[in-house]
Amino acid sequence: MAKTSYFVSVAPDAEFASVANALRSAGANVKQDLNAIGLIEIEADEDSANRLRSLPGVAAVEPASPGVQLPPPDSPVQ
Amino acid sequence: MSKVPLSSAISSASAQTPADATPTSNTTGRFIVTFREGAENEAAAALSGFGLQVASSNDFTDSAVDFSALSTADALMLPEIGVAVVSAEPEHMDSMSALGEASPILSVEPERYAYALAAPAPIPTEEPAPEAPAVHALDLSASAAAYIRGYADAVDSLTRTLLNSASAAAAAAPVAQAWNESQLTWGLQATRVPASVFSGKGIKVAVLDTGFDLQHPDFVGRSITATSFVPGQTAQDGHGHGTHTAGTACGPKTPAIKPRYGVAYESLMFIGKVLNNNGSGTDGWILAGINWAVANGCPVISMSLGRAVAPGEPPPIAYETAARNALNRGCLIIAAAGNESDRAHGVIRPVGAPANCPSIMAVGAVDENFRIANFSNRTINANGGEVNLVGPGVNVYSSFPMPSRYRRLSGTSMATPHVAGIAALYAQSSPLLRGAALWLRLQATARMLAIPVVDEGRGLVQAS
Numbered sequence: 001m002a003k004t005s006y007f008v009s010v011a012p013d014a015e016f017a018s019v020a021n022a023l024r025s026a027g028a029n030v031k032q033d034l035n036a037i038g039l040i041e042i043e044a045d046e047d048s049a050n051r052l053r054s055l056p057g058v059a060a061v062e063p064a065s066p067g068v069q070l071p072p073p074d075s076p077v078q
Numbered sequence: 079m080s081k082v083p084l085s086s087a088i089s090s091a092s093a094q095t096p097a098d099a100t101p102t103s104n105t106t107g108r109f110i111v112t113f114r115e116g117a118e119n120e121a122a123a124a125l126s127g128f129g130l131q132v133a134s135s136n137d138f139t140d141s142a143v144d145f146s147a148l149s150t151a152d153a154l155m156l157p158e159i160g161v162a163v164v165s166a167e168p169e170h171m172d173s174m175s176a177l178g179e180a181s182p183i184l185s186v187e188p189e190r191y192a193y194a195l196a197a198p199a200p201i202p203t204e205e206p207a208p209e210a211p212a213v214h215a216l217d218l219s220a221s222a223a224a225y226i227r228g229y230a231d232a233v234d235s236l237t238r239t240l241l242n243s244a245s246a247a248a249a250a251a252p253v254a255q256a257w258n259e260s261q262l263t264w265g266l267q268a269t270r271v272p273a274s275v276f277s278g279k280g281i282k283v284a285v286l287d288t289g290f291d292l293q294h295p296d297f298v299g300r301s302i303t304a305t306s307f308v309p310g311q312t313a314q315d316g317h318g319h320g321t322h323t324a325g326t327a328c329g330p331k332t333p334a335i336k337p338r339y340g341v342a343y344e345s346l347m348f349i350g351k352v353l354n355n356n357g358s359g360t361d362g363w364i365l366a367g368i369n370w371a372v373a374n375g376c377p378v379i380s381m382s383l384g385r386a387v388a389p390g391e392p393p394p395i396a397y398e399t400a401a402r403n404a405l406n407r408g409c410l411i412i413a414a415a416g417n418e419s420d421r422a423h424g425v426i427r428p429v430g431a432p433a434n435c436p437s438i439m440a441v442g443a444v445d446e447n448f449r450i451a452n453f454s455n456r457t458i459n460a461n462g463g464e465v466n467l468v469g470p471g472v473n474v475y476s477s478f479p480m481p482s483r484y485r486r487l488s489g490t491s492m493a494t495p496h497v498a499g500i501a502a503l504y505a506q507s508s509p510l511l512r513g514a515a516l517w518l519r520l521q522a523t524a525r526m527l528a529i530p531v532v533d534e535g536r537g538l539v540q541a542s
Binding site: 005007009010012031032034035036037038039041059060062064065066067068069070071072073076077078 | 288317318319322353357358359360361362364365366368369370372373382383384385394395396399400402403404407417431453487488489491492
């Protein structure tokens, strides 16, 4: 299965570092630890990402969106 | 705790009858006591005088109110918003009588559950609008931010219902005028920025966008901290969008070439490049930029970016997690509501993501005649999908990468940094105005226009 970006939301009452460690121990490929905002970006296939939802301290696992695209610079509406 | 009868004294100067004060299924069983501006000490004394245990949000670090404190106090003062939340037996509220005009207490009313303004809301007409249904109950374990916002929405909904908002707003709303932009852009004038005594001095304002023209002559000597989260590209703006938005939020008081176009002219600029020179960006770049801004303690984070969402689509969880953590650390994220609408052709789209997160302030756009902009999105989705404020977003003059130097652009992207810059002015005015308190101040000082609430939220942002 193709691997894509997911964002793991750390539960408000969980310790960020322990959740980050638990994800790594579970084999997750961590791309970014965003510890000021309680998020960890991982790269995973869908099955692996779903399995991580049950880890303690994990509030949510959500796939990345397609992202943002601004209009071209010469567009009058930005 | 002792639930003390508020016998015979706390009263409403605004004709709140005892019958009205009886809790219904829409109310929490507690009461909201509104006190006169600046009279919080007198109000607290009055409540104490009735034997109530009084606590204040000032007792909590950074005004981060723990609402469970109400389990040990009968009254919780929230001086930032001029009210107290009071626990008392409802039957005793019946016996309240007027203290007279000298009373520090203006009104007593039942606390209501939070209302979402989302509801494909009725466009105000001359007929009184039906009260919106309560779509979700207040969760007392939620953050103070959510509480205060929810309560404010309920008050707003109620006020508009009672006052028949269309005619009231129309009577008070500013009227169209021809702007003279020789000295000041119309947007600065309409938001009363020139009259503010504040400059954003010392306030870190993060602008997460396509970067910035770091050689722009209008910004020589400014404090600019710039970082790129786009692999392979520096923070130098290769698009133009970021230079325009940062210019509105942070541009100089006296540019060499008039007019003035920037709000917080002494703010500390934190430029996070999260969109590449083609104007595209991944969630990974954008969230990394938010993390950077929060880690650097930026009280204001301006994001003129987003993507369209479908009606009924929920807000993105990751952004809501980020924004909630940011608010709790005193960082307010302000984002563009989006430009997918084309009202002239009957197309009206919902507020986009991530502005549709409950903990992110969504900004729509108005034009020079205080009409909603043709492209500006609307409150259609619930749970965060509301337009919270509007800002000047049509024909907005601001900085642009050299050699152009300046350009006029339109979009909710242009409205957003007006709000962000003004947020920095308020943040400078008080160290308590951070996070949810800053959000609340921006909404409380906004000016209602004669356009539907679903389009303008609390109205046009005002600096003073």
